[in-house]
Amino acid sequence: MTSLRPWLLIAATLPLAGCGALRGAAQVATGLASHQICSAAFVSRIDPEIFRREAVDPDLGPAHWLMRTEVDREGQSVSASLAGLATTRAVYRGPSGCLVLHGAPPPVPPEPIPAPRPRALTQAPASAAVEEALDRAFAEPAKPWRRTKAVVILRDGQIVGERYAPGYRPDTAITGWSATKSVTNALVGVLVQQGKLSADGPAPVAAWKGDSRRAISVDNLLRMTSGLALGDSLNASLKSAFDPSAVMLFAVRDMAGFAEARALVGAPGTSWTYADASPTITSRIIRDQAGGTEAAMQAFAHRELFDRLGMEHPTLELDATGTPLGASHMWASARDWARLGQLYLDDGVVDGERILPAGWADDAARPTPGAEQVGYGAGFWTNRGPGPGARRRIALGMPADAYFARGHQGQYVVIVPSARLVVVRLGITPAAGNDIEGVARLVAEAIVAVRPPE
The missing domain is CATH 3.40.710.10 (DD-peptidase/beta-lactamase superfamily)
Known part of the structure; x- marks a missing residue:
């Protein structure tokens, strides 16, 4: 069972002096949002807006008010941004599902x-x-x-x-x-x-x-x-x-x-x-x-x-x-x-x-x-x-x-x-x-x- 609460991770960084950690935690949150909504839309083929409201927003907690997501049906991708701190994009890759991009996407096999x-x-x-x-x-x-x-x-x-x-x-x-x-x-x-x-x-x-x-x-x-x-x-x-495991899943x-x-x-x-x-x-x-x-x-x-x-x-x-x-x-x-x-x-x-x-x-x-x-x-x-x-x-x-x-x-x-x-x-x-x-x-x-x- 995975307990992912990116909003807690974001809150944890607020007392820190530098903003780098805050941006890193925000990237975890946007990675979670873009990936899950992408998979819901293009793998599961369910309504991504309903899925976001039911499944993603509770994990984001209060931060969900600051999260902006956009589903690109034609390009089969989802972008997520959080208050200017981080923006991520997840793309659908057919049999391999969705992937949060960190650099150029790998070719589809x-x-x-x-x-x-x-x-x-x-x-x-x-x-x-x-x-x-x-x-x-x-x-x-x-x-x-x-x-x-x-x-x-x-x-x-x-x-x-x-x-x-x-x-x-x-x-x-x-x-x-x-x-x-x-x-x-x-x-x-x-x-x-x-x-x-x-x-x-x-x-x-x-x-x-x-x-x-x-x-x-x-x-x-x-x-x-x-x-x-x-x-x-x-x-x-x-x-x-x-x-570390949350960073690994959504920011690496x-x-x-x-x-x-x-x-x-x-x-x-x-x-x-x-x-x-x-x-x-x-x-x-x-x-x-x-x-x-x-x-x-x-x-x-x-x-x-x-x-x-x-x-x-x-x-x-x-x-x-x-x-x-x-x-x-x-x-x-x-x-x-x-x-x-x-x-x-x-x-x-x-x-x-x-x-x-x-x-x-x-x-x-x-x-x-x-x-x-x-x-x-x-x-x-x-x-x-x-x-x-x-x-x-x-x-x-x-x-x-x-x-x-x-x-x-x-x-x-x-x-x-x-x-x-x-x-x-x-x-x-x-x-x-x-x-x-x-x-x-x-x-x-x-x-x-x-x-x-x-």
Whole structure:
């Protein structure tokens, strides 16, 4: 889950004497606005003005009154400016989604991404109990806004419940925010299964070969226990000009290069800090193993993961170097997100073929030492631990064996092995907790609603 509050970052710079830090924080804010609105308009193809009002303005806080955005339909780009402090422009690049420009845009890869082979999900009529659960999931309280946009419920790979908000459809690509970290986990798993990468050995990062950072493993990166000074993506800091991971996402051309250069401040594996820069480094490793170019990266992701799952509308966005924004920028339909959950429910097997190592899914749900407070595994949040986060979710109705992809503003892909269930809830819920109470209730009600008669 990414907590991006650029207005807090801007506020943090006000006491500083120089205006350079303030301009830098403003660039983070305009980068966020231009990128997200661009992706909404040209990837998701939803109304960008409504999206800005619902999804972007809450992140900007009071600064949204000063933010000016302009959608160029013909040029397929979005510009954002903040009070004369910073202006950024994001451009749509077809299969690679949107990109905030830092200098000249890279060329669009000439190789088209092949259309996925048809793989329709079967659908059973929703029971009255499922319909009632969906009614409650979409019910809008007075405040804070819930704004559920899509729900898909799978039982053993079959859709048993599905609903969309006005303006959204089964083919609408919806942002996953930090649910993208679970996609990164899957891409690493594919490489491990193919024998091209080791999760436990030293991470193959050239910049680390000559110093103590060479001890960092891929598993450390997946679990965010690298020991690098990567910032804190859960909580924007008021003690610094801006968070390193936020700067990386919206104000840097080579995101992984920026993250790889961070200093080691603790022994790998000894402490946990949730930071978007960690899966970004992992994404560079994936890109390099896939062939080192944007075209090779996209071909690998589609050929080895998306197409095998039957995903029809995935857009994994990349930076200017061809590195996926593997911490935060995957857009896909609710059914596509459900297919990812089903992969983990089936322990990495698709159509009888193993594409993730045996036990990889269970390991993703294994609690990471140091992350007990919230309950985090490896690219997934988990209830399989004694911490207060897991205990609260279980008390709310989410089973103890459940684990889930989770993203900013309420994106959830919940996997419940004991019930053979995947529950996807996507929305725009900027309030604290991102409607975890409603999601836990939805999961609990879905389990009861689809339970076979005794």
